[in-house]
Amino acid sequence: MVDGPSETLSGAKRRLLLYLSAVAVLMLSYALLYQWGMATFEGRPVTFVEALHVVVETFTTTGYGEDASQWTTDAMKLITIPMMLSGVTVIFLTLPLFLVPLVEEALRTAPPTTTDRTGHVIVCTFTSRGDTLVEELESRDVPYVVVEEDRATAQRLSADGYEVVHGNPESVDTLEDANAAAAIALVADDDDETNASIILSAKQAAPDLRVISLIEDATLSDYHRYAGADEVVSPRRILGESLARKAASPIASDIDDAVEIGDDFEVAEMLVQRGSALEGDTIAESDIGRRTGVNIIGAWFRGEFVTPPDPDAVVDEHTILLVTGRERQLERLNALTRSETRRFSRGNVVIAGYGEVGATAADALVSGNVPSVVVDEREMPGVDVVGDVTDRQTLLSADIHEAQSIVLALDDDTTAIFATLVVKQVSPETEVIARANDAENIAKLYRAGAEYVLALSTVSGRILASNLTEEEVIAPQSQVEIVRTSAPQLAGQTLAEADVRARTNCTVIAVERDGDLLTEIGPEFVVRTDDTLVVAGTDDDINEFNAVCG
Structure with missing residues (x-):
């Protein structure tokens, strides 16, 4: 998502209101103090209104009239000195901190509300998934327009060089302003209910427009098709299946994680396990090409992809090899990447989080006859252990020590990062297969100790790009x-x-x-x-x- 230091107008107004309230309390307090001081030290009682009048004159620096001549005692002068200083301070703080930003916000160039682009893709609205899609479209010279309802976000996008239209994506008028009639496609990328409304509006604005909808809950896909979506994409389901295959690959030969390119020619990502025959060897020492026949395209070393890998690079339990070869060659390499001590132990897989991604992963493991334990904070059918996955006792209740791997299918990346740290402390041998919601957090998860990370935004963007361009993304669910x-x-x-x-x-x-x-x-x-x-x-x-x- 786009971020920036600028504040919204409503936020600045709220802070200004709080500031003015504090100033009012200060002035009323000074008025009471002045009234008391005049009666006590000068022997000249004044009304509260007269005292408040003097304080307002002081704070606004408009003068004191005849009152100044009445301050004959040092005590009264000591009361008026801080009052004068407070007034000047209030004036100097108000101008730069509040009035100037409010004026700048009001004068700032408004984001565009129309576009004259044609042959473009309309993206409603701007998310991390949409950002990945935009990058893919730009690399293929496919024009696009982002429809964004939030004014501040639309301003930042426009300032950063994005083609944006500010308006409500559920509004037919906004989509017409985005030139929907001349667009080649529209991507509805909001929550499921909003997406359904966007689809209906899009079909009204341009009946022949191709509409692709992203959904969080796969059970709602029929409703989106009924609303008029030409294609409904469920990246969470694809991500869940991929994470399940990766988690089960060391203990289940019937869940195939390789990507078939052609007849008996595949691309695969191979996780090197702790205690395997390859651990501790350099790429050159491992002699993988001669021993297995595969071709090493590249390798992930603690989250950093290197192609081609340096012959002197050391393979460890965090290394993921990207290789091509025939099925029998990949099988030979798979045997080398597995732990010598755990090769004959089936173990199980712990799934943390039972949302769409976690439920899909659990179903995939059941289909592959892989035993699993589901952990979630909510008690519901399908959940075996109710608790917080970042809690040591919860992990022990899920038999984490007996688990070959754990799938972190959590909605919050910060929680996933912390959970990774906890798992690696409680059960270092357990492989962590993690979902990241934002691609920016992939590196953090690897540094925390995860063996494999895949971002939802990356999968979504690739799927959409493959649907909207002539390029075919063969494996959107791979790193x-x-x-x-x-x-x-x-x-x-x-x-x-x-x-x-x-x-x-x-x-x-x-x-x-x-x-x-x-x-x-x-x-x-x-x-x-x-x-x-x-x-x-x-x-x-x-x-x-x-x-x-x-």
Whole structure:
């Protein structure tokens, strides 16, 4: 989400009201003190209104009239001195702290309320998921417009260079101002109820407009389709299934976590377990290519993706290898990545959080015959242990010491980070497979000790981009983005001449040509105009690849 130091007008008004209330209390107190002082030290009783009049004159620096000549005693002068200083202080504080910001806010350029863009994607509204989508669209030169109801957010987006329309996305007039009739698609990305209203408004503003809706509760998908959505996407369900596969992969061979690119050719992320045959070896010492036949594309070292990995990089229990190969080759590597001490122990999987993501993960584990224990703060059907996952006793009640892994399917990233720290203290051998809601928190979860992290915003953005562009995202639920895409700028060049990896940090892992999948591609491979490249890299690197080679 976009953030910034600017304050909303309503917030500044509230603070100004509190400040003026404090000043009023101060002035009334001085009036009472002045009234008492005149009677006590000067022997000249005055009414409360007369005393208040003198205080107001003092605070506003408009003078004192004949009253100043009546202050003959030192005690009375000592009363009026702090009153004078307080008045000047109030004036100097009011101008810079409140009046100036209010004037600046009022004069600030209002965010746009219309656009003349055509052939664009309308994003309603701006979220971390939408931010990922916008980055994907920009890398493919697909125009977009963000419809944002919050004025301050719309202002910041506009100042940061986003194409934005300020207005209510549920309003037909706002969508018409966003030029819905000339758009190629609209993405409804708010809460489920608001999205249904947005869909109805979109179909009224532009009946032929393609509408894609993101939903949090997969059971509501039929309602969104009935409202008019052309496609309904449930990223939480996809994320839950992916986390379940990753958590169960060490103990269940029937839950396949590899991504099939072609006939008997797959891409897989392999977690290296503590106590495995590879732990402690460098990439060169492990000799993975010769021992298994796979090709190492890259590796995650404590949350940082490196491609290609340095031969001297040390593999540890936090390393995730990204490899390509045939099924039997991946099986040989899988055996090397598993713990020697826990290979024959099935163990179980603890699922923390029983929302949409956690429930989907639990269902996937049941389908794969993997035993699991569900933990949630709420008592409900399907929950085995009721309690706080950040509490040691709750983890012990869930038999965390017997768990091969724990899936943190929590709605709050801060809680997930703390839970990771607690799990690693209570049961260091248990692998932590975590959901991040915001991609910015992935690195924190890895530093806390998580073995595998996947962000909901990343999965959502990839799915949407794949739906809205010609590029196919093969595995939106993986840490590294894997896409099928064309690269016309590379036509006629060898891969060595194109130097794709150095220029974009991406790896071309296969090429589709004339209906065939070519996997044995070396530096001398020449790219043709009609080739479809299978490319792997981080989201930012894939965006760079599209900008350079697309």
